[in-house]
Amino acid sequence: MTGPEQDPHPAGQPAEEEPTAGQPRRSGLRDPERAVRGLGAGTLGLEALVLLLAIQPIRVVGGDLGGAAIGAVVALAVAAVVLAGLMRRQWAWHAGTVLQGLLLLGGLLHWSLLGLGIIFALVWAYALHVRRVILG
Numbered sequence: 001m002t003g004p005e006q007d008p009h010p011a012g013q014p015a016e017e018e019p020t021a022g023q024p025r026r027s028g029l030r031d032p033e034r035a036v037r038g039l040g041a042g043t044l045g046l047e048a049l050v051l052l053l054a055i056q057p058i059r060v061v062g063g064d065l066g067g068a069a070i071g072a073v074v075a076l077a078v079a080a081v082v083l084a085g086l087m088r089r090q091w092a093w094h095a096g097t098v099l100q101g102l103l104l105l106g107g108l109l110h111w112s113l114l115g116l117g118i119i120f121a122l123v124w125a126y127a128l129h130v131r132r133v134i135l136g
Helices: 032-061 066-083 093-110 110-134
Strands: none
Touching: 032 066, 032 093, 032 110, 066 093, 066 110, 093 110
C-alpha cells in the first residue's frame, strides 16, 4: 500500500446502497416512472407521425389505398396521439398494445399497413420490455 485507504465516496456524496435480496435493483434514473412514460409517449407520437406521413407515399407507390384505409390510418394516428397524452394512466399501456394489434389488422385494408404494424409492434414490445426492466 502506498498510502492510507481512502473512502471510495467523496465527502458530501452518499454511498449508493447495494440492493439486498428481495429488493428491486435501482435503475439510476431520477424518476424512472417518468422516463418510462416518456418512452411510451415518444413511441406512440412517432407512430402517429409515421402513419400520417405514410398516407401519400402508400397511395402513390403502393397502389390503391381507399378512403376506408385512409380513414383507418388517420383514426389510428389520432388514437396514438391521445394515448401518448394519457401515458400516466396504467391502462394506457394496455391500450397501446391494442393499438398495435389494430394496426396489424389494418393489413387487411392494405399490405403496407401490415408492414408498419409489424415494425411498430416490435418497437412497442421493446418499450414494454424496457418498462418491465426499469420498473420491475
